[in-house]
Amino acid sequence: MRSESGRSDLGGKNMSDFGKACRKYVFSGKCSGDCCMTIPLNKDIVFRNKFLFVEKPTEILEMPNDQVVPMTKSGYCVFLDRELFICKIYDYRPQVCKDYGSKKLECRHLKPSGNERSEASKKQIIKKYARNFEKLRRKLNCKIQNGEAQNSL
Numbered sequence: 514m515r516s517e518s519g520r521s522d523l524g525g526k527n528m529s530d531f532g533k534a535c536r537k538y539v540f541s542g543k544c545s546g547d548c549c550m551t552i553p554l555n556k557d558i559v560f561r562n563k564f565l566f567v568e569k570p571t572e573i574l575e576m577p578n579d580q581v582v583p584m585t586k587s588g589y590c591v592f593l594d595r596e597l598f599i600c601k602i603y604d605y606r607p608q609v610c611k612d613y614g615s616k617k618l619e620c621r622h623l624k625p626s627g628n629e630r631s632e633a634s635k636k637q638i639i640k641k642y643a644r645n646f647e648k649l650r651r652k653l654n655c656k657i658q659n660g661e662a663q664n665s666l
Contacts, residue, residue, distance in 0.1 A: 531614035534627030539598045544622050548613055549593040549600070553580040558605055559591075565601040566591045 538544050556579045570583035570591055583591040592601040600606055612618040615625050621638040624630055630638070 529614075531620075531623065531625060531627050534623055535614065535620065536598050538622060538629075546589070546593070546595065546598055548620065549590045549610075550588050551582060551584055551590060552607065552609060553582050554590075554607055555579060556581045558602060558607075559583060562592070562602050562605070567594050567601060 535544075539546050553576050556575075559573070559581050566583075568585045568587055568589065568591055570585055572584045574582040574584060576582060585591055587595075589595060590600075592606075593599075594601060600610070609618065614620045614623065619625070619638050619641075620630075621635050621642070622630060624634075
């Protein structure tokens with residue numbers, strides 16, 4: 514179980530109501546923060562803010578459109594402080610992170626209002642994401658096989 518620190522505003526002074534509810538849910542021990550896993554990020558943001566890395570990447574994959582994927586041993590985002598559950602680049606986070614918890618990209622645990630979902634609703638979200646993840650995996654696999662993704666370390 515996690516406990517909040519007095520530094521809870523660090524990296525998230527403008528945190529949304531959903532973000533605040535999410536942090537409380539993680540600190541309760543009910544969630545491990547899997548939504549903050551390794552994702553493609555804007556190359557400029559990553560390299561300009563590398564001094565804020567919480568975990569050093571083991572490799573950085575270059576993707577199309579000035580995107581990079583900083584791979585970490587833990588699988589979590591390089592900017593996620595897992596002890597405090599805060600994003601070190603909160604004000605500059607990618608759109609996917611801004612959308613998380615909304616109708617565009619639903620959290621499997623919490624509704625956009627911050628209230629907890631029913632078990633049936635959680636299962637529906639997981640099935641939906643499994644389908645979407647499989648589509649993305651196939652797409653990325655094709656790009657890697659075609660040489661579009663490269664390691665930049």
